[in-house]
Amino acid sequence: MFFSVVIPTYNRADTLRMALEAFYKQSMDERDYEIIVVNDGGSDHTARVVSEFKKKHGNLRYVRQKNAGQGVARNRGIAMAKGKIIVLGQDDIIPTHDFLYEHQKFHYLHPEENAAVLGFTAWHPELKVNRYMRWVVNGSSILGRFGGHQFAYEKLHGRELADYNFFYTSNVSVKTSLFRKYPFDPDFGGYGWEDIELGYRLEKLAGMKLYYNSWAVAYHYHLMDESSLPARMEAVGRSARILQKKAPQLAKMPGPGKYLLLAMIGSWPVVLTLRAIKSLSGGRYHGLYYYALSKRHFLRGLRKSRKKLANLL
Secondary structure, three states, X not given: OOEEEEEEEOOOHHHHHHHHHXXXXXXXXXXXXXXXXXXXXXXOOHHHHHHHHHOOOOOXXXXXXOOOOHHHHHHHHHHHOOOOEEEEOOXXXXXXXXXXXXXXXXXXXXXXXXXXXXXXXXXXXXXXXXXXHHHHOOOOOEOOOEOOOOOOHHHHOOXXXXXXXXXXXXXXXXXXXXXXXXXXXXXXXXXXXXXXXXXXXXXXXXXXXXXXXXXEEEEEOOOOOXXXXXXXXXXXXXXXXXXXXXXXXXXXXXXXXXXXXXXXXXXXXXXXXXXXXXXXXXXXXXXXXXXXHHHHHHHHHHHHHHHHHHHHO
């Protein structure tokens, strides 16, 4: 068997159904891949949705675990895998018809154990993409260097290889043997950094080469707006402190000088001023406002994690 597709899921049964439907419309023969769905402690009708597909497809497996985060769920699926290569997906990532074929093509070209493949993820065509959604997937919207926190594919234009910062677990494939040597770190229980941390270990310890194939396309079916920013960025801040302990050399947590600068950028006077400018300009300067607001909540997450650590000590 060539591929094992590992999909962690949590209370998204309806979008999971869309993902499974798309995986069963692949140009690749079903005998060449399996799908492993790991329910990370969800309470919706996910089991019923999976059961419907299992009646028609013999290459689908399902396991349920206590809520422990995406990394732990992926480790569980990887441990079950029978395929030579793991494809990581998500319950709201909908693959295109040739998605698996495009990943397979690059693995044939690069059969080495340390060769991995990154595909391209875009918003689903059915979604009405708002300004916030456009910003969150543009890591170069400000001065060509800064921007949203979800994707930064624009920085890969014309490049064959990506570094560990682009180890996007919504659309990446890695040799199973390599994943089993270097699993996800279970200490990252929340959102943020668990993928980058693993990508860094794979690159530094195993010499991973992450090949970028923009034709391996998947669509993200997840409406988002500004209301989702505070919780996401606070989670990123909390996880940043974990990353700092694991890999301080990455310097993902700001030092005193940068912290002060970000605190100024994310201060209420600046945030409110930028919000007013965004409104008066018809949204023209929305990127500056979202960036400032994101840094405000990122630092808040850092502070909360510090207080939690102090209470434990």
